[in-house]
Amino acid sequence: MSDAATTTINDVEAYVKGIAEEARKASVELARTSTKVKNRALREAAALVRQCTSDIQKQNRLDLEAGKAKGLSSAMLDRLELTDSRLEGVATMLEEVAALPDPVGEVTDLRVRPNGMRVGRMRVPLGVIGLIYESRPNVTADAAALCLKSGNACLLRGGSEAIHSNTVLAKLLQEAMTDNGLPKAAVSFIETTDRQAVRAMCRLRGLVDVIIPRGGKSLIEAVVEHATIPVLKHYDGNCHVYVDQYADAQMGRDICLNSKIQRPGVCNAAETFLVHKEQSGDFLENLLADLKAKNVEVRGCAKTLELYPDLKAATEEDWSEEYLDLIVALKIVDSFDEALEHIEKYSSRHTDSIVSNDYAATQRFLREVDSSSVMINASTRFSDGGEYGLGAEMGISTDKMHARGPMGIVELTCQKFIVYGDGHIRT
């Protein structure tokens, strides 16, 4: 393998464009490929992952050693590692994607117009999907599988820390393609770790239909700044649980606790609790005891501190913070409307939940909170493609265009208009 990372900037641009052109050609073929063939390729990829576990782990060890030498944190090294069970997870995912229904070709809304012409919408692949991701190498397989099932070619660009792992996984997926008569470029992989490749990918108008950056804010910001093609963003979450005046107290405690601690390091974990002032007695006391027992640090508003002066005070920054840790901001609100205003001002529009038994409040919350997932009496941790029944997910969009919330394979397609005429002309 040539080390493209050492080539000049112009070469990187030409290299990326060349790969994208092959992906474009492959996408035309994939859009026409039957469900049967796509599923066969996915199942073969699963078999290859199981067969080649030790080869994959050999490459993975090169990344792990380089990572250790570079001084990556143990959390980063953990994310990099492809253990036996993680590789079995990759194989299972490939089989699960094969088992999903194929969204391509579905026709909806076919209606007869007054002139007898029939107009409907047909679901078709987007074309070429560019994915820019960071450390976890299993994203290579996830993205390739979801794109293939939805009839798209993918153009993958993983993080430099996982270059050996990503490369071996991509080659293996390509083998599953060609063994089934599909173009190798169905899984197009950018081997260079040169950062110019990211910029080049964002500007491939006419070749790439959408870019999905998965990673930290600085990656996403850079993509948004330079992109001349559509971007589907997967920002992280500042999620709220609002415990209403009419909440069941035990339910409120359970949902707050679960939303915060069930897996604090992920985007759908809660970061702020809003508590109605009528719940600032027993409920709040019990909730604080629950949180203390689980070692959660609470940062309270001024009213909370009047009641519990030993707590740490929340600063203005805390209301926007995504801790991804055992820390939570807590605010006592005077009314339902104050809770809505706080969420409108500070929420990252990912997931917000109300705990209440008040019909009008729950219905207003559903309608008026402008987030990708809005919940009644449920933990924010349910905001997930698998939990929603979408199958494997490509990420969670906090954008409003095209896809909002967890994105499954349907979100990797679009609908075109189809017209059945009988010689219709316009007069």
Place this chain on the structure above:
Amino acid sequence: MSDAATTTINDVEAYVKGIAEEARKASVELARTSTKVKNRALREAAALVRQCTSDIQKQNRLDLEAGKAKGLSSAMLDRLELTDSRLEGVATMLEEVAALPDPVGEVTDLRVRPNGMRVGRMRVPLGVIGLIYESRPNVTADAAALCLKSGNACLLRGGSEAIHSNTVLAKLLQEAMTDNGLPKAAVSFIETTDRQAVRAMCRLRGLVDVIIPRGGKSLIEAVVEHATIPVLKHYDGNCHVYVDQYADAQMGRDICLNSKIQRPGVCNAAETFLVHKEQSGDFLENLLADLKAKNVEVRGCAKTLELYPDLKAATEEDWSEEYLDLIVALKIVDSFDEALEHIEKYSSRHTDSIVSNDYAATQRFLREVDSSSVMINASTRFSDGGEYGLGAEMGISTDKMHARGPMGIVELTCQKFIVYGDGHIRT
């Protein structure tokens, strides 16, 4: 009215941002506004347009005089003019939009998950829609009406040629808002003609949810280049009619002619005919006679020129050209597959139509042609929101993300996930 056009660049940016902030606040209120109030405001706007016809025309004359002094073409001046019948058209459109069903609040796909939690999707407004348009002042009313009905605030920026006409229409629409208790900023209008305003609009992340540029390619290119927010593009069309080996000859002639000449200056007019070689005898002779009788210039491929040496030869550029005029490129193809390849290579992915009575060919054409509208035995001129039954349209998207083809009010909304739980926590 202050002439913001003379202010400095920094001021224009601050001015645009200030207006966008008001639009953002208005959007929160609009999202919660009932259908009844939105419709009442639309009907009042219609009444005001009828009442104020002479005031509007007075402002319109200022634009027409300035346009004449600047030497605008008669076609441009025609597009600028707000005649009595055009203003009656604006009023009728406002009433028609009021009569459309309100898409906001619709819940679909509400399903029960294995744990008893119910997950569905609720249709909600996008938020703030930025529209950048060129000469026709009635777009001001069209855009405001469609955005209001779909619960969005709009941020409008019209062309400098129509500044007086646009300003008077915007003020009148704002009057209809405030008279009905809606925020004036529901119809936010940028009064400066400074071109920096366009660039500033494209970078209002967190304030504007999507930018829709309507105009020539240079406007769209500039928006795409600078935008850091999503763009819905309304490119023009290089549309094809393919007359298959198994086409009914008369139907083929009718559809070709109608697609080309019914209104040659618009984006859904055909620009290239592809004719199967088996149709290069009587059919082609009759078609060329039809075209000649209607003064359509034909630019033929090499094979066409062998048969008709007097025709002008098509250059490579002709296959990509959008003439918007009485000119058509014509190519004889050896097979259905050659027609598909030509369309894949040259189509602008707007609208393409096949004329054929062959079942397999028509179904392959529908599936495999990757354009926003794909038709069987119908004129490309039907690619239109009104003809498709969507009501008034905001433009035709040649993008694949979010909306493809004619965009009605539903395309100005998105779907969020909603969850009904009973105290569900994740284990």
